[in-house]
Amino acid sequence: MLDRPMYLKPDVAIEPLFNQWYVWWYLISPATAPLFVSRLHLKLMQSFVANPDVHVAALQNPALMGGPFINHPVSRVNEVKALLDRTTREQADMLAYTKAVSDLEQLLASSKGESLEPLYAKVPDMLRGFVELHYDLAHRANARIMEPLLYRSSLYKESAQSISLMRVAGDARKYVFSTPRLEGDSPLWLQVPYRHEGIDALFRMRHTPGSPGQVAEMLGVPSSAAEAFADLFTETAPRKPEPYTGSGVRVRYFGHACVLMETREVSVLTDPVISYEFPTDQRRFTHADLPEKIDYVLITHGHADHLMMETLLQLRHRIGTIVVPRSNAYSLADPSLRLVLEKTGFKNVIEIDDLQEIQIPGGSLMGIPFIGEHSDLAVQAKTAHLVRLAGRSLLMAADSNALEPRMYQHLSELVGPLDALYLGMECEGGPMSWMYGPLLSQPLPRKMDQSRRLNGSDSARATEILNHLNPKEVFIYAMGQEPWLRHVMVLQYDETAPQMIESNKFIEVCKGRGIPAARPFLSMEQVLE
Ligand SMILES: [Fe+2]
Ligand SMILES: [Fe+2]
DSSP states (O other): OTTSOBEEOTTEEEEEEETTEEOOGGGTSTTTHHHHIIIIIHHHHHHHHHOHHHHHHHTTSGGGTTSSOOOSOGGGHHHHHHHHHHHHHHTHHHHHHHHHHHHHHHHHHTOOSSOSGGGGGGSOGGGTTTEEEEEOTTOOEEEEEOHHHHHTSTTSOGGGEEEEEEEOSSSOOOOOTTOOOOTTSOSOEEOOOTTOHHHHHHHHTTTSOBOHHHHHHHHTOOGGGHHHHHTTEESSOOOOOOOOOSSSEEEEEEETTEEEEEOSSOEEEESOOOBOOOSOSSOOOBGGGSOSSEEEEEOOBOSTTTSOHHHHHHHGGGEEEEEEEOOOTTOTTOOOHHHHHHHTTOSSEEEEOBTOEEEETTEEEEEEEOOSOSTTOOOOOBEEEEEEETTEEEEEOTTOOOSSHHHHHHHHHHHOSOSEEEEEOOOSOOBHHHHHGGGOSSOOOHHHHHHSBOOOOOHHHHHHHHHHHOOSSEEEEOOOOSGGGTTTOOOOOOTTSHHHHHHHHHHHHHHHTTOOEEOOOSOEEEEEO
């Protein structure tokens, strides 16, 4: 039965895991993964093992979902303890690296502006040969970590990578970032690195029939899981995507910041986060609506709702080129997105700089500065994408926060007028610690933490963008409201949430100026003829 040509069922989901934790970009780079393992995963597990009741009680309150609590019952405390012990044992060098990073920070803090040469011999042993020390022009010492070299060291641990496969009956999935997966959670938990070709062979079967038996062999599915694996396949062919044959651009909103732009010649997809398919009243586009080949995937930044490995791994086999912002090698907050993707098996990953233009069939792509939203950290790996196709121009601005409207004034001639502006307006984001806490060696004072939030544009700032770029139409997107994002974004806004109030206000501003504006939800289609 497993050797007949079959399709992958449209409700099959994948969870890429790192040490059994749902993966995001900071867990892939060897420069940052140790910091998150030591300062987040181990701490959470230690806390759960010491007081599981506290975690269980906290999660009775839905407002605390997404907080630092493990979502397992008390009865699983021994399994969490086993994972804690195994991580401590097997990832001992990650703990050592974390200590080395904080020792290096202290060493650099002691420098007084004189030559850094004598310090090389004092660099913690683990980091020697991986860092160049330097001053900024105000004589503050810092270190550049040579990330490509670290990827070639034993700190890049493909052995900690695995995937779990499952069928989903609906959108509801537990929040993933604060809870490790435990053995027994999924019968199909496979110890393969993300770059494994078996993953491509599997997901190619979403649209092209293949042999489940061959894929099982490639992925090393154990015979004990053969039945669960066979259940992932069907003889029923999926819906065929409807190709666009017009002379303009067809734009389809797939949810959150994921937008597919198609002309007769080319397809471009931003920040892929795609829903699985199962019977539901909430109409949406799914994998079956994607073209068999996606020519360009554009990533705006590394946040897990924009660079979502779960979706990207499923699409990898059908992506032509993937365009990412260039990172700032001088900051541990800013690992290279190009390396993250190249090391996990993506081909043709290219970096785009601010105002760099890349020609594509029938148009071009340009990197547009994306400021703000990253807690004032030196993160350069973030970009808005100006997409020009069939004579139309669309700016996919993601979570840009127009902290300095003058930037848009400087850009206005180059960018505007736009046919469409897509802007995220999560004007009140999480505190700095929520995303970046584990990168910090020093405790973060509460006042600092609360003031440096991951805020996107509010209505006043969005209006400044409007003033300078003159879009003909505005879409507020990337609001995290689609139900298929609930496992990575806990936020569900009601009409009293500042994000809703501010975006409604901005929609009114646009309408007052005769500019159509909307906040799409679930799905939307528009054709720019
Ligand atoms: Fe973001
Ligand atoms: Fe976002």
